[in-house]
Amino acid sequence: MKDYRIIFEKKGISKYISHLDLNRCMIRAIRRSGLPAWYTEGFHPHLYLMFPLALSLGTESICEVMDFRLTEELPPEEILEKLNSALPDGLHAVSVGEPHMQATDITAAEYLVKLSAPEIPDLKSVLENFLNQPEILIQKKTKKGLKEIDIKPMLTIKNIDMQEQNLFLTAILPAGNDGNLNINVLTDAFQNYADKPIFIKSACRTKIFSENYQDFF
Amino acid sequence: MLNPAIEAHLLDVQKPSRYTGGEIGQIVKDKSDIAVRFAFCFPDIYDVGMSHLGMKILYSLINERENYWCERVFAPWPDMEEIMRQEHILLYALESGDEIRNFDFIGFTLQYEMSYTNILNMLDLAGVPVLQKDRGEQIFPLVVGGGPCACNPEPIADFFDLFILGEGEEVNLELMDLYHKMHQEHASRSEFLKAAAQIEGIYVPSLYETAYHPDGTVKSITPLEHAPEKITKRVITDMNQVYYPEQVVIPFIEPIHDRVSVEVLRGCIRGCRFCQAGFLYRPFREKSAETVCRQGVALCENSGYDELSLSSLSTSDHSQIEQILDKLLEYTEQEHVNLSLPSLRIDNFSKSVLDKVTTIRKSGLTFAPEAGTQRLRDVINKNVTEEEVMRTCKIAFEGGYTTVKLYFMMGLPTETDEDIIGIADLAQKVVNLFYDMPDRAKGKLQVSISTATFVPKPFTPFEFEPQTEKAEILRKQQILKKAIKSKKIKASMHISDVSQMEAVLARGDRRICSVIYDAWKSGCKLDSWEEFFDASRWYAAFEKNHLDPSFYANRTRSYEELMPWDHIDYLVSKKFLIWENQKAHAAQTTPPCREYCAGCGANQCLGRPCF
Numbered sequence: 025m026k027d028y029r030i031i032f033e034k035k036g037i038s039k040y041i042s043h044l045d046l047n048r049c050m051i052r053a054i055r056r057s058g059l060p061a062w063y064t065e066g067f068h069p070h071l072y073l074m075f076p077l078a079l080s081l082g083t084e085s086i087c088e089v090m091d092f093r094l095t096e097e098l099p100p101e102e103i104l105e106k107l108n109s110a111l112p113d114g115l116h117a118v119s120v121g122e123p124h125m126q127a128t129d130i131t132a133a134e135y136l137v138k139l140s141a142p143e144i145p146d147l148k149s150v151l152e153n154f155l156n157q158p159e160i161l162i163q164k165k166t167k168k169g170l171k172e173i174d175i176k177p178m179l180t181i182k183n184i185d186m187q188e189q190n191l192f193l194t195a196i197l198p199a200g201n202d203g204n205l206n207i208n209v210l211t212d213a214f215q216n217y218a219d220k221p222i223f224i225k226s227a228c229r230t231k232i233f234s235e236n237y238q239d240f241f
Numbered sequence: 242m243l244n245p246a247i248e249a250h251l252l253d254v255q256k257p258s259r260y261t262g263g264e265i266g267q268i269v270k271d272k273s274d275i276a277v278r279f280a281f282c283f284p285d286i287y288d289v290g291m292s293h294l295g296m297k298i299l300y301s302l303i304n305e306r307e308n309y310w311c312e313r314v315f316a317p318w319p320d321m322e323e324i325m326r327q328e329h330i331l332l333y334a335l336e337s338g339d340e341i342r343n344f345d346f347i348g349f350t351l352q353y354e355m356s357y358t359n360i361l362n363m364l365d366l367a368g369v370p371v372l373q374k375d376r377g378e379q380i381f382p383l384v385v386g387g388g389p390c391a392c393n394p395e396p397i398a399d400f401f402d403l404f405i406l407g408e409g410e411e412v413n414l415e416l417m418d419l420y421h422k423m424h425q426e427h428a429s430r431s432e433f434l435k436a437a438a439q440i441e442g443i444y445v446p447s448l449y450e451t452a453y454h455p456d457g458t459v460k461s462i463t464p465l466e467h468a469p470e471k472i473t474k475r476v477i478t479d480m481n482q483v484y485y486p487e488q489v490v491i492p493f494i495e496p497i498h499d500r501v502s503v504e505v506l507r508g509c510i511r512g513c514r515f516c517q518a519g520f521l522y523r524p525f526r527e528k529s530a531e532t533v534c535r536q537g538v539a540l541c542e543n544s545g546y547d548e549l550s551l552s553s554l555s556t557s558d559h560s561q562i563e564q565i566l567d568k569l570l571e572y573t574e575q576e577h578v579n580l581s582l583p584s585l586r587i588d589n590f591s592k593s594v595l596d597k598v599t600t601i602r603k604s605g606l607t608f609a610p611e612a613g614t615q616r617l618r619d620v621i622n623k624n625v626t627e628e629e630v631m632r633t634c635k636i637a638f639e640g641g642y643t644t645v646k647l648y649f650m651m652g653l654p655t656e657t658d659e660d661i662i663g664i665a666d667l668a669q670k671v672v673n674l675f676y677d678m679p680d681r682a683k684g685k686l687q688v689s690i691s692t693a694t695f696v697p698k699p700f701t702p703f704e705f706e707p708q709t710e711k712a713e714i715l716r717k718q719q720i721l722k723k724a725i726k727s728k729k730i731k732a733s734m735h736i737s738d739v740s741q742m743e744a745v746l747a748r749g750d751r752r753i754c755s756v757i758y759d760a761w762k763s764g765c766k767l768d769s770w771e772e773f774f775d776a777s778r779w780y781a782a783f784e785k786n787h788l789d790p791s792f793y794a795n796r797t798r799s800y801e802e803l804m805p806w807d808h809i810d811y812l813v814s815k816k817f818l819i820w821e822n823q824k825a826h827a828a829q830t831t832p833p834c835r836e837y838c839a840g841c842g843a844n845q846c847l848g849r850p851c852f
């Protein structure tokens with residue numbers, strides 16, 4: 025029995041697969057791949073599979089993490105090859121190794137967003153003004169109804185770059201058990217802020233961090 | 242290929258992967274190699290359609306042909322429909338993303354009557370004229386329909402170019418071959434339809450004229466242009482030779498039935514008189530145990546699914562069912578697959594088999610006595626005795642089960658209040674059985690009763706029968722409520738105008754087409770979804786057309802009356818149906834086909850006795 029951690033991409037139409045559906049999709053892919061998956065014991069055995077960090081629907085990623093167990097040790101290339109031959113378009117395993125950290129170690133994630141707004145001539149400064157507000161308030165749904173929260177303290181902006189018609193924003197947001205902010209919350213807030221339409225052309229998770237921005241692995 | 246216009250809105254709708262395609266198992270071909278394109282439309286949403294076995298069979302079958310391409314199309318949920326209409330996005334096929342109005346065939350599977358308005362809505366969304374007569378002489382797209390409801394296609398005749406009657410595996414390809422040839426010869430739509438009408442099993446409604454008596458009943462149905470007088474359904478005679486897919490499209494979202502299925506047999510030996518499927522799919526034919534197991538294993542391996550269902554009208558009637566189960570269980574247990582048998586008659590099973598089968602393990606025990614007294618069960622020819630119900634419940638209780646679901650129908654022919662009270666009595670006996678058992682399971686017992694309103698259907702011995710009116714059903718429900726004494730019995734008695742509409746659409750004639758058209762125009766769609774069904778719109782559509790729904794649903798039809806579907810031949814003779822109807826009224830049963838052939842006529846396609 026051996027634990028493995030897969031890093032995989034979720035791109036293209038696979039970004040429309042919800043987290044719950046991704047779980048079913050991966051179980052079937054592993055079963056199709058012919059890899060000797062490990063099943064839980066007991067009356068209703070099921071294939072052991074764990075995603076340390078969920079990804080919201082519509083966001084792409086180049087760094088998703090999935091943990092599972094095989095009944096025997098296999099060369100990493102073989103695992104990747106077998107799994108990739110069974111994955112649908114857009115899902116692609118890039119590396120496999122032993123898990124070193126725990127899901128609870130995750131603290132943040134980095135995203136790259138591509139935006140455009142044909143009706144806004146200086147999109148970059150609009151975004152900067154938006155980010156420079158004293159607070160950035162959003163409505164959050166809670167059990168007791170809508171609650172207003174300020175997301176400004178949660179944001180770390182790494183880069184803003186205009187290339188031709190497109191604006192690229194790199195941001196680090198809290199992720200994991202101790203607080204999680206989805207990238208679309210930020211982009212929604214920006215769309216609401218601007219008085220002209222802004223198009224989110226893509227949003228992609230590029231890194232997952234543990235403490236002190238160390239890569240989660 | 243996902244259309245960018247669609248993609249721009251995918252995050253504004255629920256379950257976007259309904260609209261993307263790209264699933265494992267989908268078949269994408271190079272358009273330049275394709276001679277005939279077929280849009281297989283399921284007239285309901287993706288989640289429902291992707292559970293449907295017939296679609297999987299025909300999809301793979303057509304795609305086996307290199308130069309034919311079959312793609313999938315579903316009705317959008319209203320959130321997506323709104324966007325499509327706003328943004329002028331026409332209905333497209335999932336595999337290519339291409340608009341289906343340019344396809345050669347637009348095929349609808351007709352699984353239940355309440356999906357009819359969805360057909361009109363999908364054609365409209367596709368930019369295809371809803372009425373056949375408005376489609377002009379260009380040969381494509383041909384709007385075709387098949388499936389069980391095609392047995393009485395008259396209420397939707399105005400919307401279709403042709404119907405495919407019976408089992409589609411052979412005739413679909415014959416039809417496409419004819420099209421391929423005539424398309425190359427630049428034939429017109431009407432030329433093609435005339436030629437297609439000569440293929441056995443193809444019904445071209447525009448080539449038939451219906452006349453009515455002053456009292457509204459059908460006087461005659463006359464073929465034109467040498468179309469055949471009787472159109473006979475197609476039957477596959479050898480179930481071991483017939484094509485069956487070993488790879489299916491695997492949806493990202495969870496469909497209603499999330500599993501792979503092997504069809505183990507077609508037809509049914511039981512002859513329950515209310516059951517349309519039991520007559521439509523005659524004669525009984527089974528796959529060999531070897532074929533079933535091979536297909537089941539291949540499906541699991543190719544799909545990665547961990548649930549395999551053995552599907553048919555009555556799987557336990559397979560002559561080698563024990564062998565099939567033994568062999569498959571060997572595989573499924575090893576590979577962590579759940580085996581499920583949705584249509585199991587548990588009475589003839591050993592307990593050890595029962596324990597292994599997941600339908601029972603998962604959902605408690607379900608049983609469908611359909612009627613509350615032995616007399617009424619004899620009338621409907623449901624061969625279940627009270628003893629059998631009790632024996633099965635006993636096995637289940639001994640096995641630790643504490644929930645039992647009993648299904649009944651209300652408004653059956655000859656039904657009296659005594660039969661209704663019998664439903665409560667039967668449930669009470671199950672309760673008593675439980676408490677009389679010294680070594681009963683600990684948990685809390687719950688016996689639930691569910692009743693549905695009986696809908697008479699064509700090609701059954703009850704096609705002559707009136708449906709019970711809503712007021713009378715309500716009265717009967719009250720009687721049942723009063724008759725239930727134990728708190729352990731829970732009755733869910735649903736009433737809705739849907740069942741009357743279903744009864745009209747099932748046995749309607751061609752005049753119903755304009756009712757469906759007007760109902761759709763006034764906003765009816767997704768009628769099988771409770772939240773969308775709007776009876777008042779339907780009744781308004783009847784009024785507008787000066788038609789009375791009770792004429793179709795609640796009237797006794799004489800044996801002599803010409804039924805709107807009497808020009809269609811499903812091999813079971815009308816004489817037999819009349820005879821069975823008479824036996825029903827005398828509360829006489831007909832034994833299962835395997836014991837005794839009652840001479841329905843279905844074996845004519847086999848050229849030998851069924852058994």
Ligand code: SF4
Nearest residue numbers: 834838839840841851
């Ligand atoms: S021909 Fe006889 S055995 Fe065959 S289906 Fe009809 S009644 Fe049953």
